[in-house]
Amino acid sequence: MGVVKIKKDFHEARWCEPIIYEMSTPGQRGILVPMPDDEVKEAAGDVLSAIPANLRRKELNLPEMDQKHVLQHYIRLTQETLGANLTNDISEGTCTMKYNPRVNEDLAANPNFAEVHPLQDEETVQGILEIHYKFEQIIKEISGLDRVTFQPGGGNHAVYTAASVVRAYWESKGELDKRDEVITTIFSHPCDAATPATAGFKIITLYPDKDGFPDIEALKAAVSERTAAIFMTNPEDIGLYNPRVDEFVKIVHSVGGLCFYDQANANAFLGVARAKEAGFDMCHFNVHKTFGTPHGSSGPANGAFCCKEEFAKFLPVPTVGFDGKKYFLDFNHPESFGKVRDFWGTAGVILRAYAWTMMLGAEGLRECADISVINNNYFEKKLLTIPGLSECFAGNGHRRQEQVRYSWEKLKEDTGVGTVEVANRAVDYGIPHYWFSHHPWEIPEPMTLEPCETYSKDDLDEYYEVLKQVSKEAYETPEIVINAPHKAAAHKRNDEAALDDPEKWATTWKAYVRKHGNK
Amino acid sequence: MSKPIVYPYIPNSVPEEKQKLLKEIGIDSVEDIFKEIPDHLRFKGKMNIPEPFLSEYELRRHVEGLLAKNKNCKDYINFLGAGTWQHYVPSVVDEIISRDEFLTAYVVGDAQGDHGKWQALFESASMIGEMVGMEAVNKPTYDWANAIAIACRMAARMTGRREIFVAGTISPGRLSVVKNYCKPEIKVELLKYDKETGLLDLTDLKARISSNTGAVYFENPSYLGFIETQGEEIAKIAHDNGAELIVGVDPSSLGILAAPADYGADLVVGDYQPLGLHMQWGGGLAGFVCSRDDKRYVAEYPGLLYGITTSVKEGEYCFGEVFFERTSYASREKGKDFIGTTTALWGIAAGVYMALMGPQGFRDLGEGIMQRVAYAKGLLAKIKGVKVDVIKSPVFKEFVVNFDDTGMTVGQINKALLDHKIFGGKDISQEFPEYGQSALYCITEVHTREDLKKLATALEQIVKGL
Incomplete structure (x- = not known):
């Protein structure tokens, strides 16, 4: 590739698009609907008269626009969005923003998938069933566990599925009233606390020791006959692999608790380390992250929930089975807790993920893992030379794996410019907003970056150059950074408090016009 | 040793590039990074997964070959609905959501x-x-079922009550999701309904509703296709007892049916799928939850709320998260339930669809569907043994067809319809046994008069044993 250049002249499209309601012209049509012919109409008669008067629609306030201007409006909005396929999106640490291959979009648009109804007779959906079944075999090998469901609609949803399985397990033993605590760690994703809480468990949170690993002594103090399960990630969001993870599992198992492994960020461990060897009972993968499917501006996604055979009876129904000749939907999970999603899951994500995996194979998956940690360690070394930047638990003697949680604490002390401002300024160089940290911010002024395998050396170098430039600006001309972004599709909000004020907030145009008037 | 593979998706799989990076790091091999993982936790050997199709062409052949084993609703005439519906998807919708900008963005990016x-x-x-x-x-949200569950949990928190009444005609699939979400503290109870009309049994509701009731939920049009005409009465009973009214709705009906808020709904839920989403074997679902813009409701939403505001530049709109603190992203287990990646792209698709359709589009859609349904019912009613007025209430796009008098099961009939390249309506004989051998048929704007005639002809032949 060419010489790395920082994109100093970058400017995102700024169309100043009105809200679509402001573009409406009465009478215009964006599309016409196929109407029944006269024979049908005559035979049907006045069908609307069957609806009682008080149930008939009186007015419907939708925009009225011709087709070209609808298309134009939305194309412009796309141009004001920094999707991962068009940017250097190392930014979204914990999100594994890898390249999403175009060929998989073609496959998902195939009428033999897109135009398939979920209730069609099984003999007419053997292809998509086979893809689900085969992808399950692949996920079993990657996790080392025995059974998989693809019903959850995302990572958090898969963790919620885990919480539901844990609840069903203790219910089946008649001990749910006693086993009411779930342990998690502060650097695990918020859903590892929030989903078991939604499922009715009390949450105990472990904090890190001096090296940044979850405090094993705190775990020993936390476990008891009340422990239903532990929900933990490894590496946690900060990129450190906990070498004693199997001891955590043993400690929880020693009191009878279950162990769930949140593998939302499994990319660096494909063919390297698995849930099985660490002793976990259950795990999950964010299929839309590790397996290369598009994030869709926040979904549709998929969470593959995996478990040991003894928990399979609790899985949501149906799973996909194979009798040696035919693939089928398997509703035979006698103690199933029910369903987490209507029908069978986000099948388009599984189709794409299967295709992605089948293009790489075992060696290619391992290459993803290798390159993602090599990229990260190269990137880390460069970034830590930037004035004002450090990383959490620096100098603990442990190499980071797939991502790093950095800190702009020193920059903030030196210049008053914090991580939010740096992220905004990076956008002026064409870099998508980066991820700080989940809340609470245990690490001051955090920045979490994940340079997975689809980023080139030039990408890594460009990103470094941008952060170095922003740091320099912070020291020399901080107001430029503080007032950023300057070249994005829109400027900074002028009233953050308005978003928390019931008198001012508006999640719809109608509410906005009512509260603020039509300009 | 064979030459290492250079993967098109992995730029640094070029051996020289990889070496450059390792050298810069100051290590010899990736094992110097993975040494952080103790040996006994390492996976040994090569994973047992199928050999890859390294070229895009071979991969495409392989996956298209698998998909070719499916039949689809373009080649077949489809009368299945029941939660995923076949509507026409305008080209503009597909164009917008397949653009890489929306397709591959995520949740982190702020509103600039x-x-x-x-x-x-x-x-x-x-x-x-x-x-x-x-x-x-x-x-x-993930889907309509998830939206109902969210609304029920919101209502329970708002009222401090732990009992939800649900119309007995709710979709069983959705009910299963809702029941799980409401565990362990919220009890979900089914209300009786009139078998002849499908309508909610108001006497049963009045007898059972109490100061423990957090919400009443019904669907309109219902899962069984009929229009629930007692919305105002149900709202009054719910409100008189201090409960919230949650209404589930198929939005494709809203060009001709009143907005649920107009007959008293406090929370409205439903699915975006009929608004421009391909069926995708059930993967096209995406739910919505709507309420009054009142802090009492807004404070209880678990999901993100995209709010409009202004920027530092005069006259420019900007966006941001409304009331973020209430979410689990902000407050972990102290937030409202949980959130995560759901179905944003499908929400965008539905927006493009609604903008294209406009008010007249939805009126035409609704009326045209009802005309086709009336016409189809007329054709089917003429077939000996087939009954179309099983539920004697006005219907929108779905209706129950009974085959008891044909001496055949729905399963047998649907198998036979496959030979005519027709997907018959959903077999509801297990879900609603009181309706005998019945199927739920769905008709939309995609059906022509010829399609409906083909169905009638095929059914006639099948029940006659031809």
Whole structure:
């Protein structure tokens, strides 16, 4: 590739698009609907008269626009969005923003998938069933566990599925009233606390020791006959692999608790380390992250929930089975807790993920893992030379794996410019907003970056150059950074408090016009 | 040793590039990074997964070959609905959501760099809000079932009550999801309904509703296709008892049916799928939850709320998260339930669809569907042994067809219809045994007169044993 250049002249499209309601012209049509012919109409008669008067629609306030201007409006909005396929999106640490291959979009648009109804007779959906079944075999090998469901609609949803399985397990033993605590760690994703809480468990949170690993002594103090399960990630969001993870599992198992492994960020461990060897009972993968499917501006996604055979009876129904000749939907999970999603899951994500995996194979998956940690360690070394930047638990003697949680604490002390401002300024160089940290911010002024395998050396170098430039600006001309972004599709909000004020907030145009008037 | 593979998706798989990086790091091999993982936790050997199709062409052949084993609703005439419906998807919708900018963005980007994504989602929320008559709308949920569950949990928190009454005609699939979400503290109870009309049994509701009831939920049009005409009465009973009214709605009906808010709904839920989403074997679902723009409701939403505000530049809109503290992203287990990646792209698709359709499009859609349904019922009613007025209430796009007098099961009939390249309606004989051997048929704007005649002809032949 060419010489790395920082994109100093970058400017995102700024169309100043009105809200679509402001573009409406009465009478215009964006599309016409196929109407029944006269024979049908005559035979049907006045069908609307069957609806009682008080149930008939009186007015419907939708925009009225011709087709070209609808298309134009939305194309412009796309141009004001920094999707991962068009940017250097190392930014979204914990999100594994890898390249999403175009060929998989073609496959998902195939009428033999897109135009398939979920209730069609099984003999007419053997292809998509086979893809689900085969992808399950692949996920079993990657996790080392025995059974998989693809019903959850995302990572958090898969963790919620885990919480539901844990609840069903203790219910089946008649001990749910006693086993009411779930342990998690502060650097695990918020859903590892929030989903078991939604499922009715009390949450105990472990904090890190001096090296940044979850405090094993705190775990020993936390476990008891009340422990239903532990929900933990490894590496946690900060990129450190906990070498004693199997001891955590043993400690929880020693009191009878279950162990769930949140593998939302499994990319660096494909063919390297698995849930099985660490002793976990259950795990999950964010299929839309590790397996290369598009994030869709926040979904549709998929969470593959995996478990040991003894928990399979609790899985949501149906799973996909194979009798040696035919693939089928398997509703035979006698103690199933029910369903987490209507029908069978986000099948388009599984189709794409299967295709992605089948293009790489075992060696290619391992290459993803290798390159993602090599990229990260190269990137880390460069970034830590930037004035004002450090990383959490620096100098603990442990190499980071797939991502790093950095800190702009020193920059903030030196210049008053914090991580939010740096992220905004990076956008002026064409870099998508980066991820700080989940809340609470245990690490001051955090920045979490994940340079997975689809980023080139030039990408890594460009990103470094941008952060170095922003740091320099912070020291020399901080107001430029503080007032950023300057070249994005829109400027900074002028009233953050308005978003928390019931008198001012508006999640719809109608509410906005009512509260603020039509300009 | 064979030459290492250079993977098109992995730029640094070029051996020289990899070496450059390792050298810069100051290590010899990736094992110097993975040494952090103790040996006994390492996976040994090569994973046992199928050999890859390294070229895009071979991969495409392989996957298209698998998909060719499916039959689809373009080649067959489809009468299945029941939660995923076949409507026409305009080309503009597919174009917008297949563009890499929306397709591959995510949730992190703030509203300056990702301004367009925020605006599109805000506009979708604005339009579905108008459809249902509400001013507060959340980010799309996993699906309609998830939306009901969220609304039930919101209502339970708002009222401090732990019992939800649900119309007995609710979709069994959705009910299963709702029951699980409401565990362990919220009890979900089914209400009786009139078998002849499908309508909610108001006497049963009145007898059972109490100061423990957090919400009453019904669907309109119902899962069984009929229109629930007692919305105002149900709302009054719920409100008189201090409960919230949650209404589930198929938005494709809202060009001709009143907005649920107009007959008293406090929370409205439903699915975006009929608004421009391909069926995708059930993967096209995306739910919405809407309410009044009142802090009492807004404070209880678990999901993200995309709000409009202004920027430092005069006259420029900007967007941001409304009341973020309430979420689990902000407050972990102390937040409202949980959130995560759901179905934003489908929400955007539905927005494009609603903008294209406009009010007249939805009126035409609704009326045209009802005309086709009336026509089809007329044709089917003439077939000996086939009954179409099993539920004697006005219907929208789905209706129950009974085959008891044909001496055949729905399963047998649907198998036979496959030979005519027809997917018959959903067999509901297990879900609603009181209706005997019945199927739920769905007719939309995609059906021509010829399609409906083919169905009638095929059914006639099948029941006659031809």
